[in-house]
Amino acid sequence: xxxxxxxxxxxxxxxxxxxxxxxLHPLFEATETFFFFPGILIKNSPFVRDNLxxxxxxxxxxxxxxxPSVFGIYNTGWQSCKATGMSLxxxxxxxxxxxxxxxxxxxxxxxxxxxEILFASLRKHPISEGFLVTGLLFPLTLPPSVPLWxxxxxxxxxxxxxxxVFGGTGRNIFNPALTGRAFLFFAYPTKMSGDSVWxxxxxxxxxxxxxxxxxxxxxxxxxxxAGDNIESVLEKVGFTVTKLFLGGYPGxxxxxxxxxxxVGAIILVLAGVASYRIIAGGIxxxxxxxxxxxxxxxxxxxxxxxxPPFYHLIMGGxxxxxxxxxxxxxxxxxxxxxxxxxxxxxxxxxxxxRVFNPAYPExxxxxxxxxxxxxxxxxxxxIKFKLKNRILNV
Amino acid sequence: xxxxxxxxxGKGTFQRGVHPPGRKEISADKKIxxxxxxxxVILPLLQNIGAPCKSIVKPKxxxxxxxxxxxxxxxxxxxxHSPISxxxxxxTTVTLPNGRHVPALPIRGEGTQLDGQNLWDRLYGGEWxxxxxxxxxxxxxxxxxxxxxxxxxxxxxxxxxxxxxxxxKKQVDTLLINGxxxxxxxxxxxxxxxxxxxxxxxxSILGGIATGAKDIVICIEDNKPEAIQTMQKAAEGTxxxxxxxxxxxxxxxxxxxIKAVLDRIMPLGQLPADVGVAVSNVGxxxxxxxxxxxxxxxxxxxxxxxxxxxxNPKNLLVLIGTPYGxxxxxxxxxxxxxxxxxxxGPMMGFAFTDFTMPITKGTSGITVLTKKDTKKAKETACIxxxxxxxxxxxxxxxxxxxxAARHRDSDLAEKYNITACMECGCxxxxxPANIPLVQLIRMGKVMVIANRKN
Numbered sequence: 067x068x069x070x071x072x073x074x075x076x077x078x079x080x081x082x083x084x085x086x087x088x089x090l091h092p093l094f095e096a097t098e099t100f101f102f103f104p105g106i107l108i109k110n111s112p113f114v115r116d117n118l119x120x121x122x123x124x125x126x127x128x129x130x131x132x133x134p135s136v137f138g139i140y141n142t143g144w145q146s147c148k149a150t151g152m153s154l155x156x157x158x159x160x161x162x163x164x165x166x167x168x169x170x171x172x173x174x175x176x177x178x179x180x181x182e183i184l185f186a187s188l189r190k191h192p193i194s195e196g197f198l199v200t201g202l203l204f205p206l207t208l209p210p211s212v213p214l215w216x217x218x219x220x221x222x223x224x225x226x227x228x229x230x231v232f233g234g235t236g237r238n239i240f241n242p243a244l245t246g247r248a249f250l251f252f253a254y255p256t257k258m259s260g261d262s263v264w265x266x267x268x269x270x271x272x273x274x275x276x277x278x279x280x281x282x283x284x285x286x287x288x289x290x291x292a293g294d295n296i297e298s299v300l301e302k303v304g305f306t307v308t309k310l311f312l313g314g315y316p317g318x319x320x321x322x323x324x325x326x327x328x329v330g331a332i333i334l335v336l337a338g339v340a341s342y343r344i345i346a347g348g349i350x351x352x353x354x355x356x357x358x359x360x361x362x363x364x365x366x367x368x369x370x371x372x373x374p375p376f377y378h379l380i381m382g383g384x385x386x387x388x389x390x391x392x393x394x395x396x397x398x399x400x401x402x403x404x405x406x407x408x409x410x411x412x413x414x415x416x417x418x419x420r421v422f423n424p425a426y427p428e429x430x431x432x433x434x435x436x437x438x439x440x441x442x443x444x445x446x447x448x449i450k451f452k453l454k455n456r457i458l459n460v
Numbered sequence: 461x462x463x464x465x466x467x468x469x470g471k472g473t474f475q476r477g478v479h480p481p482g483r484k485e486i487s488a489d490k491k492i493x494x495x496x497x498x499x500x501v502i503l504p505l506l507q508n509i510g511a512p513c514k515s516i517v518k519p520k521x522x523x524x525x526x527x528x529x530x531x532x533x534x535x536x537x538x539x540x541h542s543p544i545s546x547x548x549x550x551x552t553t554v555t556l557p558n559g560r561h562v563p564a565l566p567i568r569g570e571g572t573q574l575d576g577q578n579l580w581d582r583l584y585g586g587e588w589x590x591x592x593x594x595x596x597x598x599x600x601x602x603x604x605x606x607x608x609x610x611x612x613x614x615x616x617x618x619x620x621x622x623x624x625x626x627x628x629k630k631q632v633d634t635l636l637i638n639g640x641x642x643x644x645x646x647x648x649x650x651x652x653x654x655x656x657x658x659x660x661x662x663x664s665i666l667g668g669i670a671t672g673a674k675d676i677v678i679c680i681e682d683n684k685p686e687a688i689q690t691m692q693k694a695a696e697g698t699x700x701x702x703x704x705x706x707x708x709x710x711x712x713x714x715x716x717x718i719k720a721v722l723d724r725i726m727p728l729g730q731l732p733a734d735v736g737v738a739v740s741n742v743g744x745x746x747x748x749x750x751x752x753x754x755x756x757x758x759x760x761x762x763x764x765x766x767x768x769x770x771x772n773p774k775n776l777l778v779l780i781g782t783p784y785g786x787x788x789x790x791x792x793x794x795x796x797x798x799x800x801x802x803x804x805g806p807m808m809g810f811a812f813t814d815f816t817m818p819i820t821k822g823t824s825g826i827t828v829l830t831k832k833d834t835k836k837a838k839e840t841a842c843i844x845x846x847x848x849x850x851x852x853x854x855x856x857x858x859x860x861x862x863x864a865a866r867h868r869d870s871d872l873a874e875k876y877n878i879t880a881c882m883e884c885g886c887x888x889x890x891x892p893a894n895i896p897l898v899q900l901i902r903m904g905k906v907m908v909i910a911n912r913k914n
Contacts, residue, residue, distance in 0.1 A: 108800070108834050109811065110811070110888075110896055110898065110899045111802070111806070111807065111808055111809055111810065111811070111885055111888075111898060112480075112806055112807040112808070112885035112888055112889045112898070113800050113802060113806040113807075113809070113811065113827075113829055113833075113834045114480055114481070114644060114806045114807065114829070114833065114834060114889065115834075115888070115889055115891075115894065116478070116480075116889055116890045116892075118890070118892050119892050119893075119894060120840050120843070120892045120893055120894070122892070123843075123845075123892045191841075192838075192840060194840065194841065196843065234841065235840075235841050235843065236841035236842050236843045236844060236893075237841070338847070341846070395843045395844055395845035395846065396843050396844050396845075398844075399846075400844045400845065400846030400849055400859070401846065401849060401857075402846070402849065402850065405846075449857060449860070449876075452855070452857075453875065453876070453877070
């Protein structure tokens with residue numbers, strides 16, 4: 067550590083007020099605080115602080131993202147190997163998955179960091195650790211076959227339009243990673259939805275296949291016609307409840323395994339980073355809406371109506387969305403009680419979009435972005451209520 | 461240790477709040493030592509909330525231990541007594557750690573001083589009666605407390621005779637003796653409860669007589685089992701109850717104590733008496749026993765000198781007016797990695813650098829934090845995580861208050877009830893972006909109050 071400290075000390079002068087790289091001061095600062103606590107002592111009370119500062123805050127999200135990322139790499143590789151007829155032993159699968167996923171992650175980080183550093187240097191604000199999270203969240207929501215240049219465009223849109231134009235970290239209205247994904251979804255729908263994007267062939271495929279046709283559970287469910295039972299349709303193609311829960315099926319890179327998302331969610335809640343209120347509210351929202359729709363289900367009705375609510379929790383990106391996206395502190399409301407409403411509404415909207423609008427099978431993305439829009443209003447309502455009922459509540 | 465509140469309504473805790481590392485072990489087992497009198501004491505003439513005192517002695521006048529040297533005609537004020545026998549010097553001005561410039565009277569010690577065990581015996585030792593059988597009337601007790609110049613020793617320094625007094629308009633039914641000491645590091649009240657439990661019990665009964673309270677409850681956080689046991693033993697044969705409360709910061713705040721023990725809500729701008737409660741710190745009540753039974757005015761107090769940055773952490777009985785420097789020196793001085801010296805604990809204390817300043821009646825401890833203890837923090841953007849809202853014990857929205865203060869929007873700050881903030885520091889403790897919320901809110905309060913006057 068001493069050596070690293072020496073390097074920083076000797077290079078500091080170039081980045082200060084009159085140094086030749088003073089434009090890049092935010093970059094220097096970010097790198098330094100990555101290794102060391104900032105050299106500023108607390109001058110005012112309280113003199114002791116909680117260990118959960120911004121860096122730790124973001125590190126916990128990264129930690130919680132490890133299970134879905136690792137599983138995502140494995141699953142992507144497995145689907146790809148299976149589709150292209152490669153051997154299914156662990157190392158091949160993992161290697162294949164890494165070949166598909168890692169370039170996406172690297173592009174996302176590199177392009178995102180470019181924008182982040184550019185804005186930080188021009189605006190002279192420090193580089194925010196928040197990007198480390200956005201840069202990893204974004205590729206995990208993508209289908210594995212998405213071209214790298216599209217990923218670059220998506221993260222650029224997410225960072226610039228989704229965050230920086232509002233004034234940077236803490237000021238954005240929407241979750242930047244989801245904003246990027248939504249942009250790609252509407253700009254390049256053929257690469258973001260449909261049946262041919264969820265399995266990437268990868269460059270090492272024996273046969274030259276660009277993309278392999280393979281539908282997600284949500285897409286399969288839409289094949290069910292009135293009178294059909296979605297559970298049996300899914301079962302027929304091999305998507306049992308266990309499989310849906312564990313996540314070994316085609317889908318977005320990080321979002322298939324509800325189990326991994328559950329592990330991540332537990333880490334986040336225990337570390338105090340994510341609000342359990344949002345997550346619990348979301349699950350309740352899905353469940354209650356699902357049950358209410360079940361009441362209206364009949365033989366002539368949309369088969370989605372009869373789907374047991376549990377399926378909604380484990381299918382598609384809901385688990386990933388509610389654990390990592392909906393709990394993003396910046397775009398979620400900050401007040402306690404409305405977090406329940408916020409989560410609940412996300413759950414409800416997800417189910418409603420899935421049931422009544424089969425054109426958008428991934429309802430959770432729209433639901434979260436839509437509720438992001440409402441979170442300042444929700445906060446405002448709670449604060450109003452709080453101030454009105456104030457006999458100084460202890 | 462479970463929460464034991466027999467006949468009491470409260471749940472033994474309150475909502476929100478934080479759990480900072482206690483670090484009480486540094487000085488918890490150190491017996492109270494009697495520090496020898498310093499060569500000179502400096503007595504600031506404002507050591508309480510309320511009106512300042514005026515000197516009633518002249519320079520070069522010779523004063524005795526316990527002689528009154530400054531007084532005020534105002535009701536909310538407390539007289540100041542000399543803790544030392546010696547000669548009064550010329551009046552000066554001192555800057556206390558909280559930033560106030562206050563006139564002060566230095567007194568040079570001369571001749572032999574009451575010291576060591578004799579001093580302890582006079583203030584806390586010996587026999588303390590548990591029954592009074594109408595020996596003292598309520599007004600007599602509060603007059604004696606007034607005469608002794610007592611203020612709240614927990615830190616706020618509110619004149620005690622205002623609280624511990626018969627109040628015909630507001631009937632008090634419960635007297636809470638506050639031994640929570642929720643502030644990290646400090647062990648002043650803890651040591652007093654262990655070593656001077658008899659005086660505390662005696663004082664509590666006197667306080668009960670003065671306020672007319674039927675119930676007397678001594679409230680202790682459950683991280684001090686030894687204090688709970690000692691107090692229980694001392695309270696045998698009396699009606700005093702001991703309540704073990706859940707350890708959480710800021711349990712020692714009046715408002716939260718009343719909520720936790722009695723489940724009563726004290727609205728903004730009201731005093732405990734408005735909800736039928738009187739609250740007093742254990743140190744104050746022990747001093748009250750002395751003032752009533754032995755006519756000893758408030759001239760000494762116990763301070764914890766603690767933290768990783770002090771060579772020999774101690775609990776000391778010192779003269780009020782002893783310079784901080786003398787006390788730190790008596791404890792072996794600072795270690796090499798000492799970073800911040802605060803008057804009071806790390807949550808609500810004030811950092812100071814001028815060691816010639818004296819301790820006052822309200823100084824509950826000196827905490828010396830090392831570079832490692834005190835996190836280095838750099839302010840970043842608010843990420844609206846809502847953690848400050850989650851922990852605010854008075855249910856405010858710290859981040860919005862801070863933003864309002866930063867932008868000097870007095871109306872908005874007032875709308876969000878900025879004056880309800882008690883500056884406990886929970887929000888700043890928990891803020892991941894390290895925003896100096898307490899300072900901003902403090903600034904905002906000053907701004908709001910100044911605007912009200914206009």
